[in-house]
Amino acid sequence: MKVIKNLCNPSNSQSLIQWRDCLKQDLNELENLFYHQGNLTQVLLSDFTVKAELIVMGKQLTTLDLHNLLTFLENEKIDSIQLFAPEIIENRVVMRFALNAFPQDLKVKLDNFAATLKLDFALMKNFPDWSKPGLVLMDMDSTTIQIECIDEIARLFGVGEQVSAVTALAMQGKIDFNESLRTRVGKLTGAPVSILKEVADNMPLMPGLLELLKGLKESGWKVAIASGGFNYFADRLKEDHGFDRAVANTLEVVDNHLTGQVVGEIVNASVKARTLSELTEKFDIPLSQTVAIGDGANDLLMLQASAMGIAIHAKPIVQEKAAVSLNHMDLYGVLGILSANNSTHW
Numbered sequence: 001m002k003v004i005k006n007l008c009n010p011s012n013s014q015s016l017i018q019w020r021d022c023l024k025q026d027l028n029e030l031e032n033l034f035y036h037q038g039n040l041t042q043v044l045l046s047d048f049t050v051k052a053e054l055i056v057m058g059k060q061l062t063t064l065d066l067h068n069l070l071t072f073l074e075n076e077k078i079d080s081i082q083l084f085a086p087e088i089i090e091n092r093v094v095m096r097f098a099l100n101a102f103p104q105d106l107k108v109k110l111d112n113f114a115a116t117l118k119l120d121f122a123l124m125k126n127f128p129d130w131s132k133p134g135l136v137l138m139d140m141d142s143t144t145i146q147i148e149c150i151d152e153i154a155r156l157f158g159v160g161e162q163v164s165a166v167t168a169l170a171m172q173g174k175i176d177f178n179e180s181l182r183t184r185v186g187k188l189t190g191a192p193v194s195i196l197k198e199v200a201d202n203m204p205l206m207p208g209l210l211e212l213l214k215g216l217k218e219s220g221w222k223v224a225i226a227s228g229g230f231n232y233f234a235d236r237l238k239e240d241h242g243f244d245r246a247v248a249n250t251l252e253v254v255d256n257h258l259t260g261q262v263v264g265e266i267v268n269a270s271v272k273a274r275t276l277s278e279l280t281e282k283f284d285i286p287l288s289q290t291v292a293i294g295d296g297a298n299d300l301l302m303l304q305a306s307a308m309g310i311a312i313h314a315k316p317i318v319q320e321k322a323a324v325s326l327n328h329m330d331l332y333g334v335l336g337i338l339s340a341n342n343s344t345h346w
Contacts, residue, residue, distance in 0.1 A: 013064035016086035016093055023346075030346045035070050035081040048080050052102035053127060054110075055340045057333055058119040061086065061093040065117055072113050076103055085346045090211055090332035094340045111325070120333055122324040126288070127341040128307050133220045134289035136212075136334070137276050137302060140227035140234055140248065142171075142295045143312055146204040149233045150184055153199055157191040172315050173297025177228060177268045185251065189260030193253050200236045206312075208331030213241055215335045222283045226272040228298050244283070247275050272302040293334060294318065310334060 014022075024030050034041050034048070056069065073081060082098035107123050114121050128134050141148045154163035163184045170180035216223050224245035225234045234246035252261040265271065272294075280287055292299070292306035295314040303309025303322050311322035312331065319325045326333045 013062045016061045019063050020086050033083040033346060045080055048100055050098045052099045052125055054097040054099060055122045055337050056119055057092050057094045057329055057336050076106060077101060089336040089339055092336055094336045096340050118328050120326050120329045122337045124323060128289045128291060130338045130342040132289060133285055135279055135283060135285045136216055136223045136291045137226050139294035139299050140225050141229045143293055144206055144209060146206055149199055149229050153188060153195050156195045157188060159187045163187055171296035173317050177298045178266050181266055185262055186260045188258045191258045193256045196232045200233055206331050212331045212335050224279055226275040228267050269298040269301040273305040276302055276305050
């Protein structure tokens, strides 16, 4: 077995991109790379079977980080690992690995490992195929945009503290969402409808949103919003940025003032998950090609119903239960995960 000596020297650490380029120069033929029993080799083991795939992302990834990651995985009884070439995606270093084992507690341990290095990762048995059409369904407040619209309406109407306290409890899953929504909307009784436009005109987009939308559209993917917020804002985002569908709650308005009531069915966790199913039928997309993104407890059913649920800067309960958590990267991390899954060999 030919062993490649310059895997990564912790005492002489360099960026993974520099290491990749040096490796290509040092070796005349560079195809598959495997890490086995502490060594880097180009020999494919006859019994190597992929049980899981891991994608790691960070502002900077070095050979020291790679050394520590491979050592960590080896200590978790993953004795054979295929390495794919590191690449730059949206100004982040992204590297993909195929693992020959998938211990039950690996994600929990990786959470702790990645936190120390300020890295984000995705660990799954099967990722959606970036080369085929798919669907991304997103929450709106604190996911697509950086604010909670109802909190902003309440602030402008002078009841901000009363409403934001209830919002926080609802997003943590500590109170029933339907009840919390009715309570919060009730405090907006009499607010002029002009406040809605003021909030909509100043919605700060989540960093990486425009890059994500551009990348999804270029790859033939559909992207939609399912929000426990309000359609005034979801429809505005749809019109301004090209979302394919937007589903949200409707505020009742009489004489240009809010009545404190919600019209029709409340878009709660169950409705969000149902929306995912309805949109797969509408766009003729298999469930295996779906991604859901959210941050609050009312997103959990939607995340769990999708092929890949992503918690972004999420509440602890959501980070714990979601398949993927992005804690350091913003929405461009989603693009990194999807496109890295189709990265080629060296």
